[in-house]
Amino acid sequence: MNVTVLGASGRAGSEITRELASRGHAVTAIARKPAAIPTGPTITAVQGDASDAAALATLIKGSDAVISALHFDVPASVLLSALKTAGVPRLLVTGGAASLEVAPGVRLIDTPEFPEEWKVFAQGGIAFLDDLRAETEIDWTFFSPAAVIEETPRLGTFRTGTDQLIVDDKGESRIGFSDYAIAMVDELEQPKHSRARFTAAY
Secondary structure (H helix, E strand, O other): OEEEEEOOOOHHHHHHHHHHHHOOOEEEEEEOOHHHOOOOOOEEEEEOOOOOHHHHHHHHOOOOEEEEOOOOOOOHHHHHHHHHHHOOOEEEEEOOOOOOEEEOOEEHHHOOOOOHHHHHHHHHHHHHHHHHHOOOOOEEEEEEOOOEEEOOOOOOOOEEEOOEOOOOOOOOOEEEHHHHHHHHHHHHHOOOOOOEEEEEEO
């Protein structure tokens, strides 16, 4: 596939870019600072600002799908507008864990343990998901990760779910960046969560 990655110089974006390239996909990797984008024979690094929908549409035209690893300062409406203008049918988004349920009707962000300083960013992710849920033209997927994404060796094994936070036998919710990337590219190649959210954790 021809896949565009937005935010390709960031931690998640760079791992997703590497995973895509390792599977033979042609990757257009977009970032404000393209020098930090991973290199490879199927990776084309491009400087770009995703906050400009018209300019972004030009950069992503011809892609089979766009994977966004951006922060939520770029609204869903901007990305969706760019995809529609460019004729790209599919959007996958690296989301946050805050809106996952830890009990029926209780989200992670609603728990006393959720850090106060993270709430503003987390609310951005929740609003982004809400906007996607109103979208009917673009085939979107929102990937909420484990509560903690860390630098750990690639395992290649993890559990997936939908709206509930996945925890291990210690009550912890974790995944490594490389396995996070595997889960995202697996969803790209074998879609199971069309116009839906999913999660993954060890």
